[in-house]
Amino acid sequence: MLTIYNTLARAKQEFVPIEPGRVRMYVCGMTVYDYCHLGHARVMVVFDMVARWLRASGYRLTYVRNITDIDDKIIKRAGENGEPIRALTDRFIAAMHEDAEALGVERPDHEPRATDYVPQMLGLVDALEQRGLAYVAGSRDVCYAVRKFPGYGRLSGKSLEDLRAGERVDVMEGKNDPLDFVLWKHAKDDEPAEVKWDSRWGQGRPGWHIECSAMSSQLLGAHFDIHGGGQDLQFPHHENEIAQSEGAMDPNEGGTFVNYWMHNGFVRVDNEKMSKSLGNFFTIREVLKSYDAEVVRFFILRAHYRSALNYSDAHLDDARQALSRLYTALKGFDAEPRVNWDDAYARRFRDAMNDDFGTPEAVAVLFDLANELNRTRDAALAAQLKGLAGILGLLQRDPVAFLQAVPATSAGPAAADIEALIAARAAAKKAKNFAEADRIRDELRKHGIVLEDSAGGTTWRRA
């Protein structure tokens, strides 16, 4: 039985899908005006893991992760670059796909682009206006009247009184209430034609929040099972999505927009949230210059998805060492991944994953398995290890290839040169010239190459 920590309930709950055997999941994706950073990597990896586990559990899953390709920052960036918006967003979508693929993140079933769903957004705004939840503000923007939606604040645990809008931010002129948010932004003269859509409120473009309500209902229906995203989206974004989606429903039908809300924790740097605005972010591609992408994935998955995750080189080094141990255990086996669910390790793994996606415990099971594999060298255990790890998207490569992989930036010695030195050392060893053999080994060690002698000969790996 799967339990999920539901932000809406602030507790773990048994997961019961709306339709037996079928799961519909929507995750808020990226705004594509720049390269993805490690915070984005975490969302992608975490919900990829969730998707994999749901499928491994036998559910038929439809997974949607959207792309925001229209908003203020995109318009600004395109203007700065002097390029069309579409060129900018296409470029960064391609980059995002490269990053995701490197991290072993499978493509969601749908990756809707906001600009392809403007008619659906307008339909929602229309419905909201008809139900008296939307109005045209003095700025000519169409806004949502937050006070008219009874459950506002339920997800984030904030009451309208607590929010005290205006405390930190200047209130936008023309809104009835400071907390009201924009559904449809009225076009400005200096904006490019590319960001103007016709509507019965005049030319304009969608507000950010309405995008997700429109795309999710179009692709998953008005009610679905799981909605995910980073913790920072809890308020106001997800709160607003609920207000929009439930507010636009036929009052006679009503019902709950989403049953389970999942939020992953932040990636931090020096104990502070990694973010664009703080400027303390590392892009995925930057990190991948010095670390193997699987190490980054392992680093993310060895922590629980809801906890904060501190990023540093030292921690990635540590993750790399740990992952090497797993691959080392698999060395020498040409194992096909195969899970035997009757086995005690597999059961522990499953219990861990079913407990709100407990990947730290699941990873611990992998290490226990590796330990027994090292002792017994039993091929069935190797298949089991590779099978369970595969559910997490780990350990599917050739072990030697992983252990010898070179980070993109540090150009270590070529494999052929290393092999030549190993041969020379073997000759020296045979002649009992241990001083020379050790000299060669020390020489290679200086270049980050570690030699390992065994009965079958000498192998090497990158330190």
Next chain:
RNA sequence: GGCGCGAUGGCAGAGUGGUUAUGCAGCGGCCUGCAAAGCCGUUGACGUCGGUUCGAUUCCGGCUCGCGCCUCCA
């Protein structure tokens, strides 16, 4: 100011009302020409003050510290 989350051994990071994960690092041993890897053993922890309990790191409350949201943000 309001709301929320957290504090675990040198580091990372789970978990549990009593037997105290997992990884890295350390220490001792086995293996090895010597190493490395691996194996065996081992040191070491639950912020603080109270309460509940036969027993609390685990439950409850106060305090301290850290972080996040209340603005765009994964």
